[in-house]
Amino acid sequence: MHKENPYIPKITTIKSIISENDVNDIKTFELVFDKSEDYKNFKYIPGQFSELSIFGKGECPIGIASSPTEKDSIKFTIKKMGTVTTAFHNMEVGEKIGIRGPLGNGWPIEQMKGKNIIIIGGGFAFSTLRSLTEFILDEKHRDDYEDLLVIYGNRNPGEVLYKNDIKCWQKRDDIEVILTIDNEAEGWDYKVGYVAPVVKEVGPSPENALVAVCGPPIMIKTTIDVLEELNFKGVQILNSLEMRMKCGIGKCGRCNVGDKYVCIDGPVFSLAELRKLPDEY
Amino acid sequence: MKKKILLKEQIKKFYEKLRENYNFYGPIEENGNIVFSKILDPEDIILNYYNSKIPPKSVILPQKEILFEYEKKGDEIEIEEPENIEEKNIIFGIRPCDAHSFYLLKNFFEYGEYEDTLFTRKRKNTTLIGIGCNTPRQTCFCTSLGGHPFKKEDMDIFLVDLGEKYLVKSISKKGEEILNQISWLSDATKSDIQKAEKLSKTAEELISTEIDIEKAISILKNNFNHPIWKEISENCIGCGSCAFLCPTCHCFDVIDEEDHYNNRGKRIRIWDTCQFTLYTLETSGHNPRPSKIERCRNRILHKFSYYPSNYDLIGCVGCGRCINWCPANNDLRIILKKINKIDKKEESIVA
């Protein structure tokens, strides 16, 4: 139980900023804690998020994009959308960011051990899926998990995040990476089509498998339909919900779905759990 | 500890003694409203009232509260905790329903992995000296929620208004410590105590509203998509009156206030309510609760379904403020009675 003022962020410095897409509205920020003890205490698992502060502008909840196996810094991929995220995009290397976390429940990495893992992502929502992929691929953990399949769809080639990481993944033989874009594009060597039909085409087996799905609502809905057609059960399909959040610790009240708070009981919920909750997300 | 007597004419003395070590809050009249405010002049304390307009939660969960302050010094950022958390407070004149709300709020802010230490520490440093309700209002229904106009368990010191004097009973250790410091309180007589018991019974009989809350809670476990929500929310105008006057509502918004010129600022929280459209509106434009129907439903479910489900407590104390001040006269008692009329067949939540 944390007993200090839970609203006070720890201080980090921006180490690097990488632009992830052509239109330059998605950037990955690499943050380094100012105090090493803060870094030591920041023990996280893939799927968790943090409340990132720009002092004077506000806070926003962002999924952690780096894996805990990547040492010394924490990465966050942020899309420019509202007040705080726009302020982020105006920040420069060396400036200070506040961080509160790690928050949320994360992907159930213990439950995933010994299983085939299927990771399905769409567009910008791939952040925490990257964290999960890198975590599983790490030599310390790779043997804990069975087959790893990643299906990642985007509107166009320019929108694909983590291009360098994906290139590394594609070179490995312990992970299968399937990329797809919505429409034909010049120079694109991979699949074309929306994520759901691509999943159908690939036809992964539900045998001993867990699926982690993240993406825009329409992609999630169509993908879940396909997965159910392929006989995946509700408990096998994991989803990371997004909601408007402020405190991130279950106190301000606004992220509730039924009697659950997305910031503390989630953001990861299985489809079976979601079906028990009211349709308010 | 023995029961004591505090004469109403001694309240000034009582106040003078206690304010040496405590911030003394009590009910005063401000612009025609009874509010709990820090007492600067004991003559201001109102002794003859039903209940305050703004609930006493405002003393330790104010409309605006500083979460922390920061200062930019060169490249570095220095953060300062808010100052007044360790101050000792007394809230004098709180009613049993509002005292129970403090219990509910403490339970909520303490719960889970992260404790809201701003609230819990202030709560620890706050002593409740409450007064039983000799005459509950027509809109009171604390008894339907496990409360009672003379319920004293949630307080530190409990007073009963016997006319010219109060019967004083210490309930907690905190209360006992305070009463031990006040040597001039006379002992209560048997007849004082008997009078108090009589007043308790009359008060209970005066509560005219009775609602089967357990039934409502069990019905609300299902029926999320029941058409009754359209009926219940139809005349709601979506303001924050009910939530801001509610002793158990605790939702807040977090805002940064920046002082550019001096390179400093603060992060504050302000009262917020699920009744506002913006409460759940996402930057993408998607709103999980797009209309009043969903928002009104959320408020009722939060108090009478999610609270019981998560903490085994009911998120309402029956104070009746929302009933008295809702612009559209959306009466909670009527809402609960309508819910109780729903046929108890199991309805699945998935549409």
Added chain:
Amino acid sequence: MVNRLSTIQEQNTKIEQLIRDKALKLLKEDEVDAIIGYSSGTIPFKTCPIIIRSEEDVDKLIWNNFCAMNLAKYLVPLIPTLKDEEGKNLRVGIIAKGCVGRALIHLAAEKQLDLKKIKMIGIPCNGIINRSQLLRELQQEEILEASISDDEIILKGRNFQKKFPIKEYLNELCKKCEVKSPPKIPDLVEACVGECQEISAIEQDFEDVSEFESKTSEERWEYIKELLSPCIRCYACREACPMCYCSLCFVDQKLPRWFGKTTELSETIVFHLVRAMHLAGRCVACGACSSVCPMGIDLHLITRKLEQIVKERFDFTSGLDPQIAPPMHQFKMEDKQEFILEEE
């Protein structure tokens, strides 16, 4: 026709009958799908806005001097239950005291609703009682029953009964009201069943404002500070006002954030005064904002002052003619600009 010489109680009975007769007729002849009106409140001084859809419910519609809400609020934006399953707007009837009628006409002038699709059941309002003022008179006494007898309101408590002359305890805006029933709309007579009145301009002298005007700047500032300091920023005033229909209120804007949402007096004053400015030439003086305020804040002087300024500068009163564009929606060469340009 309701005779003004009869007592308020008698007028109420007649008005209630008028409402029920017209409502029944509209529903029977299938001219509307739903009627918005007032029903009995559950506590003294309150009535509960209600939407009825069938003839059996017509007797739920009432009229008394506690009908404070401006029902036009439910039409812009149209509340979800006044649309059918396919999302099409239902045909709506609405009990319209004068200010409700003015609100509907002004909303039509602002192109927010189509008067052809609404049936106003016009009634000659005899004023809304000032709940805050009476509660203040009775200090902390609980009022168990409030009833209207002849021209008096009788307040009963546990140990008392007091009478007050209604005319002295009406809302301040009601005391000055000249548009007690909805204005007749020249090209659209069928928009109003029931009573309405021919009116193209009001004849105010705004005497009540002159006392406020005679105050010095410092005195006015003190008045405003004292008036607005109880505000808890619940926005009941904004939500009760039919003219506050912006999908994003200036208070809630973040890019840029104009000012804060706390109860710091400076921020509260900015909210109320800017909102008042946004209502210049639009407010229909219904007083709902003051009636619904849980803290008893009475904005009538601010409202009246604005109305006076608009009448003086633009010779305009809101809600009388849907064809006339409100002054803040347009610019005329004759508009005085002495605050920017030197007078010629």
